[in-house]
Amino acid sequence: MHVPDGFIDAPVSIGAGAVAAAGVAVSLRGARRELDERTAPLAGLVAAFIFAVQMLNFPVAAGTSGHLLGGALAAILVGPCTGVLCVSVVLLMQGLLFADGGLTALGVNVTDMAITTVVVAYVLFRLLVKVLPRGRRSVTAAAFVAAAASVPAAAAVFTVIYAVGGVTDVPLSKVAGSMIGVHVLIGLGEAAITALTVGSVLAVRPDLVHGARGLERPLELHTRPGTAKAAQDGHGRPEKAAPEAPAAPEAPEAPARHSAPAAPADAGRTTPSGVRDRPQDAKA
Amino acid sequence: MTARSATQRPTTARPTTARPMTAVRRSLHDNRVFWIAGVILALFLAGFFSYYASSRPDGLEKVAKDQGIDRKAEDHRLSDSPLAEYQTKNVDNPRLSGGLAGVIGVGATLAVGTGVFWVVRRRPAPALDRSAPAPDRSAHIADKSAPDSSAPDSSAADRSAADKSDPSPDRSR
Numbered sequence: 001m002h003v004p005d006g007f008i009d010a011p012v013s014i015g016a017g018a019v020a021a022a023g024v025a026v027s028l029r030g031a032r033r034e035l036d037e038r039t040a041p042l043a044g045l046v047a048a049f050i051f052a053v054q055m056l057n058f059p060v061a062a063g064t065s066g067h068l069l070g071g072a073l074a075a076i077l078v079g080p081c082t083g084v085l086c087v088s089v090v091l092l093m094q095g096l097l098f099a100d101g102g103l104t105a106l107g108v109n110v111t112d113m114a115i116t117t118v119v120v121a122y123v124l125f126r127l128l129v130k131v132l133p134r135g136r137r138s139v140t141a142a143a144f145v146a147a148a149a150s151v152p153a154a155a156a157v158f159t160v161i162y163a164v165g166g167v168t169d170v171p172l173s174k175v176a177g178s179m180i181g182v183h184v185l186i187g188l189g190e191a192a193i194t195a196l197t198v199g200s201v202l203a204v205r206p207d208l209v210h211g212a213r214g215l216e217r218p219l220e221l222h223t224r225p226g227t228a229k230a231a232q233d234g235h236g237r238p239e240k241a242a243p244e245a246p247a248a249p250e251a252p253e254a255p256a257r258h259s260a261p262a263a264p265a266d267a268g269r270t271t272p273s274g275v276r277d278r279p280q281d282a283k284a
Numbered sequence: 285m286t287a288r289s290a291t292q293r294p295t296t297a298r299p300t301t302a303r304p305m306t307a308v309r310r311s312l313h314d315n316r317v318f319w320i321a322g323v324i325l326a327l328f329l330a331g332f333f334s335y336y337a338s339s340r341p342d343g344l345e346k347v348a349k350d351q352g353i354d355r356k357a358e359d360h361r362l363s364d365s366p367l368a369e370y371q372t373k374n375v376d377n378p379r380l381s382g383g384l385a386g387v388i389g390v391g392a393t394l395a396v397g398t399g400v401f402w403v404v405r406r407r408p409a410p411a412l413d414r415s416a417p418a419p420d421r422s423a424h425i426a427d428k429s430a431p432d433s434s435a436p437d438s439s440a441a442d443r444s445a446a447d448k449s450d451p452s453p454d455r456s457r
Contacts, residue, residue, distance in 0.1 A: 001344045006358035028404055035405040038315060044398025045322045051393040052330035055370060055386055057338040064346040065338035082401065089397045097392060098385065099360035099368035158344070162353070170351045178351060182343040205318055 001069065001154060001183075002094065003109050005102030012165020017107025023115040024088055030081030034210065042208060043078045047086040049197075050074060051093065058189050066186030069154060071117025072125070072147035073194045076139075076211035077201065080122040087114035108161055116157045121150035125211055139212045140199040147194035151187030155179040323394065330386030334370070335379050 008016070035043060050070035057065035070090065074083030091109050094100040101109045128142035159176045166175075201209050341349065348354040366373040367385045375381040 001342060003344065004354075004357050004360060006356045007348065007353055031401070031404045032406055035401050037402075037405060037408070040401040040405040041319055041398055042315065042322075043401040044394050045319055045326070047397030048390045048394035049322060049326045049329075052326040052334075052386065052390050055330050055334040055337060055389075057340065057342060059338040059340060060343070062346075063340055064343055065340040066343050067337075085400060085404075086397060089400060090393055093389060093393050093396065096362065097365065097367050097389065098370050099362045099365055100370070102358070103361055155343070166353065167356045168353050170353055174351055175347070175353065178347045179344070182347060186343050205314070208315075208318065 002101030003105040009165045020107040020110035027081040027084040034079035060185040072121030072150045075118045075122040079210040083118045117150040120153040121146040143198040144191045144195035148187040148191035155183035331383040
């Protein structure tokens with residue numbers, strides 16, 4: 001979906017460049033909250049991974065292909081601000097090294113493929129995670145829907161930019177219809193790749209999924225009193241005992257608390273306090 | 285729970301005092317394993333698997349061609365750069381040419397991306413914020429449960445709480 005030079009006129013390209021610059025500036029500020037020395041290398045990895053997967057065009061209907069845009073994936077894995085930066089870095093490298101995406105169109109491309117996809121995907125993802133029952137499957141499902149929506153949204157934003165500053169005069173209804181139509185299909189590929197990747201990381205390192213933090217933190221909270229008790233009841237090594245052991249012996253005392261760390265999929269059971277914790281986590 | 289855990293805190297804290305280092309080290313180690321696996325996967329996808337990607341025009345290219353949006357499209361200003369169109373110049377084998385371009389692209393994106401994120405990241409001092417919410421809250425619990433606890437005692441509880449908060453994501457795997 002990389003816009004080359006010569007699609008959009010100079011003033012609108014500059015305007016889009018200003019929007020893109022503002023978006024990147026805001027993201028640079030916001031990313032500070034999302035990154036520390038532990039997660040910064042992982043964010044770099046997400047950028048490299050998106051670059052790699054963007055090379056993998058998959059066929060869609062009628063002699064067309066599509067590829068990942070990656071905004072949804074990056075936003076869910078490393079946070080929205082870092083996500084905008086990830087995709088922007090990818091677009092910059094593609095424009096400078098691989099002659100993919102025009103240089104004067106870089107602002108259009110960042111606005112379209114980095115900012116639009118991240119904003120649409122992350123807002124939708126947060127809403128869905130809030131509505132759906134807590135758990136990893138919900139996070140993966142929300143990632144799927146968010147990614148699927150982000151691609152036609154980017155196509156729609158391209159259409160708007162074209163409407164304002166297109167150098168050719170193709171009827172807008174045609175542009176909008178065919179752009180959004182084909183990108184709904186491409187969005188399904190985006191959704192599949194995003195859900196697969198988010199699901200895989202959730203399975204291996206759920207603590208590294210930014211979008212799943214609200215789900216993991218409350219478990220930490222419940223774990224502490226649980227493990228303290230585990231130690232007190234004679235388990236000398238609470239940390240090792242926690243995954244399997246505590247459920248049975250401690251159950252009479254506080255069943256909900258003890259089952260939580262052992263079975264994160266059951267996080268839904270801990271909702272009352274979990275919900276209370278969430279706003280704090282969002283702020284933190 | 286309150287009174288008992290307060291009296292038991294020394295025994296709770298003792299086995300965990302040795303843990304901060306192991307927990308931190310293990311989490312860094314885990315991250316490194318994850319990172320290396322991710323880089324290998326990215327290199328594989330861009331360096332090898334990209335050869336099998338569809339070469340049909342992508343959604344925008346196709347629409348632009350069909351509708352005439354690209355009538356005034358210009359050649360890319362860097363269209364004769366050594367890696368233009370994801371092919372390495374002067375490498376004739378298409379598999380090698382594309383694969384090399386992909387590997388270089390992954391490396392360059394990784395380097396630039398990591399550089400940006402490393403500069404932007406929270407510095408060590410504010411980085412304490414990351415673990416702050418959890419120990420803070422547990423400090424509240426500790427205070428409420430043991431208002432009579434002495435200062436060194438509660439700091440030990442803090443430490444043990446911090447120990448536990450770190451590995452817990454791993455535990456929930």
